[in-house]
Amino acid sequence: MRAYLAQARAEIRLTLTQGESLLVTLGIPLILLVGLDVAHIVPTGTRREITFLAPGILSLAIMATGLVSLAIATAFERNYGVLKRLGATPLGRPALLAAKTSSIAVVEIIQTAVILLVGTALGWHPLGHVAEAAAAIVLGTVAFSGIGLFLAGALKAEVVLGLSNALYLVMLMLGGMAFPISRLPGALHAVAVLLPASALSQALVHSLGTGGAVPLSAWAVLVIWAVGAPALAVSTFSWE
Amino acid sequence: MAVIEVQDLVVRYGARTAVAGVSFEAHASRVLGLLGPNGAGKTTTVETLEGYRQPAAGRVAVLGMDPVADRRALAPRIGVMLQQGGVYARMSPRQALRLFAGYYREPEDPESLLERLALVDAARTPWRHLSGGERQRLSLALALVGKPTVAFLDEPTAGVDPAGRLAIRQVVRDLADGGACVVLTTHELDEAQHLADNLVIVDQGRVIAQGSPSELMAGVGGGSIRFGAPPHLDVASLSATLGAAVVEDSPGEYTVSTSPTPQAVATLTSWLAQRSLPLADLRAGRGTLEDVFLQLTGTPGTGQAGGAAVQGGRSRGRRSAGHRSERSEGAGRRRTGSRR
Numbered sequence: 001m002r003a004y005l006a007q008a009r010a011e012i013r014l015t016l017t018q019g020e021s022l023l024v025t026l027g028i029p030l031i032l033l034v035g036l037d038v039a040h041i042v043p044t045g046t047r048r049e050i051t052f053l054a055p056g057i058l059s060l061a062i063m064a065t066g067l068v069s070l071a072i073a074t075a076f077e078r079n080y081g082v083l084k085r086l087g088a089t090p091l092g093r094p095a096l097l098a099a100k101t102s103s104i105a106v107v108e109i110i111q112t113a114v115i116l117l118v119g120t121a122l123g124w125h126p127l128g129h130v131a132e133a134a135a136a137i138v139l140g141t142v143a144f145s146g147i148g149l150f151l152a153g154a155l156k157a158e159v160v161l162g163l164s165n166a167l168y169l170v171m172l173m174l175g176g177m178a179f180p181i182s183r184l185p186g187a188l189h190a191v192a193v194l195l196p197a198s199a200l201s202q203a204l205v206h207s208l209g210t211g212g213a214v215p216l217s218a219w220a221v222l223v224i225w226a227v228g229a230p231a232l233a234v235s236t237f238s239w240e
Numbered sequence: 241m242a243v244i245e246v247q248d249l250v251v252r253y254g255a256r257t258a259v260a261g262v263s264f265e266a267h268a269s270r271v272l273g274l275l276g277p278n279g280a281g282k283t284t285t286v287e288t289l290e291g292y293r294q295p296a297a298g299r300v301a302v303l304g305m306d307p308v309a310d311r312r313a314l315a316p317r318i319g320v321m322l323q324q325g326g327v328y329a330r331m332s333p334r335q336a337l338r339l340f341a342g343y344y345r346e347p348e349d350p351e352s353l354l355e356r357l358a359l360v361d362a363a364r365t366p367w368r369h370l371s372g373g374e375r376q377r378l379s380l381a382l383a384l385v386g387k388p389t390v391a392f393l394d395e396p397t398a399g400v401d402p403a404g405r406l407a408i409r410q411v412v413r414d415l416a417d418g419g420a421c422v423v424l425t426t427h428e429l430d431e432a433q434h435l436a437d438n439l440v441i442v443d444q445g446r447v448i449a450q451g452s453p454s455e456l457m458a459g460v461g462g463g464s465i466r467f468g469a470p471p472h473l474d475v476a477s478l479s480a481t482l483g484a485a486v487v488e489d490s491p492g493e494y495t496v497s498t499s500p501t502p503q504a505v506a507t508l509t510s511w512l513a514q515r516s517l518p519l520a521d522l523r524a525g526r527g528t529l530e531d532v533f534l535q536l537t538g539t540p541g542t543g544q545a546g547g548a549a550v551q552g553g554r555s556r557g558r559r560s561a562g563h564r565s566e567r568s569e570g571a572g573r574r575r576t577g578s579r580r
Contacts, residue, residue: 006342014330081325088290088320089343089386092312240292 003091007099014073015103021069024168025107029061030118032178037122042179052180054119054126055133055204060177061111062137063197065104066144067171068164074100074152075160084240104141112137129207132214136203139222143196146229153237171197176205193217196225241304243268243390243421244289248298251284258284260445261298266438268389271412271422273436275429275529277537281445282425283323286392289423290320302390316344319388321379323395327367333378334363337385344386353381358407372399380408384415391415393424397431409434429529439529441536448536456532465496465504468520469512481511492520500524 015021033053036042042049077083086096116126147167151160172178174188175197184192192198199221206214242265251259259281266272274282287293288300291307291314300307305314327336337350354360357377362370370378376399383391396412397405412435416422426432432439433453441449441456449456471491479486484498498504505524512519 002345003343006339010328010331010335010339014328017330076329080327080329081322082328084292085320085322085326085382087292088315088318089340090312090315091343092315 003089004095004098007091007095008102011099011103012106015069015107018069018073021073024064024068024165025061026111026114029057029064029111029115032060033057033115033118034122036178043183048123050119050122050124051209052205053178054115054122054124055207055209056177056201057119058112058115058208059140059175059197059201059204060172061115062108062140062200063144063171063175063177064168065107065111066141066146066148068148068168069107070100070104070145071148071152071164072157072161074149075155075157078152078239079157081240087239104145108137108141124209126208127211129211132207133204136200136207136214136222139226140196140200140203143200143222143225143229146226146231146233147196150229150233150236153233153239171195174198176201194221196222196229199225242266243303244272244423245299245301246285246289247300249285249288249295249300250297251281251288251293252296257296258445259288262440262442262445262447263298264440264447264450266421266423268421269416269419270437271416271424271435273432273439274423274425274442275427275432275436275439275533276425276442277427279444280427280442282427282442283394285442286394286423286425290318290392316386317389319383319386319391321383321391321393321396323398324375326379327375327382329368330366332362332364332366333359333370333374333381336367336378337381340382340385346387348385348387350385353384356407356411357381358404373401373404376400377404377408380411384411388420390421391423393422395426396424397426397428397435405431429533433529441533443537449532453529457529463497463499465498465500465508465522465524467494467496467508467522468492469494469517473517478508478511482507 037050037053040049042053074083087093119126148164151164155163174181174184174192175195176192177197181189181192181198199218202218203214203222206212206218244266246265247263249259249262250257262281262285264272274285276282284293288295289302289307291311294308302314303317307314331339333354334350337353341347341350354363357380359374359377359381362374365374367375367378376396380393380396383393393412397408400408412422412424416437424435426435436453438452439450439456440447469492471488473488473494475486475488475494478496482496482498482504484496484504486494486496488494496504496508505522509519509522
């Protein structure tokens, strides 16, 4: 417990003082939220844009935490021999994972609060399907953290740096986060619906934005990624 | 009882055998130095003791436990200094020490470690902006923060300036005097001589000699005088005067095969004086670790490795093969092949 607390404090401090990380987890989502809302370019049909944009951007932020911030930080820790060194301390892997999870939770609570605040200021009236939204955020976090840790544990830090940012962009475009995936051409749409990004954004747009039941297909895609990605990470992760 | 037991250890990386049958013991309150050229298998041996590598054959025990299987039980009692890295790039020494102190039940005071390792001025500097020597000292401090019973230090003085080396030597000495068993690696003979109570010399994955530095050094040079002088001396004349064979090992480097008595040295120097010849250097009696090392590894095939290992030292001509075995027998130490 002692070791976990020390580690969690350190992880939270490191994450919240990492500029590049804050840029992708908070900066870019907020710029897109405000920018796209003000520019009125998101094709949402007759609905108010913010109703789609705020939950879409929240899913982008959640994605960034696991896929980009966690992946890059872990890749560099591996690169600098930190993970190896920690292996020789009494900390232990379960406590290390718990500390990283705590740090992710803190970041996501901040993200959610800030996006709710800014979204509300822009005229958003979030719906109250809190349980559904929370379940989607947890599943999405597990899925994206799994992908992030898979990259971090298998590839060189510099490669992870580039690749996770590239995936972030791809998912931003194909993930129904900045505009609905119904606007994508047929083939791209077929790929997009299988991505964890679109499943998360769909779940959040429905539970917090437009209302209506979250499609079962979105839950299925989220669950498959949330199980598969961490399993892949665990089986391939190299600590040195 | 030995704190660390290594018996016929073999470690492989795929097809490559990094450690090929190493045996030694290390004890409480003693500093054991693993000495050898780069690639000799020192780090692999230490990392096996730390639980990072699984032996392909043989047995290792730390405090009577298996480093891999009993990792959780061992972790609170061992201190580890990796050859490089191991610290969060954005953490300062003070932050890193406080974090690591949090892993242990009764840790050392981070502030006192900062002082003892001369890191007070750098205490707030992020790791990535520290100098090589500061990083080494921090890494050592992190190995000590849990008050270890056993400490593994991989190349603790590599890249450290002379003042830093003195601080590190003192800290290592204090650690052993406090009852800990210290195992360190180095490829620098001078460091080995200063830091270790016992040495295990490894080359190409095998132990080629072990003993205390003085035991090892007593084994070489006992039957000879070596000196440097202008090249191409009249060795026949000198041999006749001394009544012993004189060989010019390499241009300007000579070995006299006689006991290094004051009389012999006086005869040698007066012979040079009569001819107004300068004496570059003179060594009589026990050799240096460098001699031990060259003698053991300075044969064709391993000579390059041996040469790399004495970086910073003066390079000397290689001894002839005959000379080598003759001295080795006189040394009375355990050699490869003569396993218990």
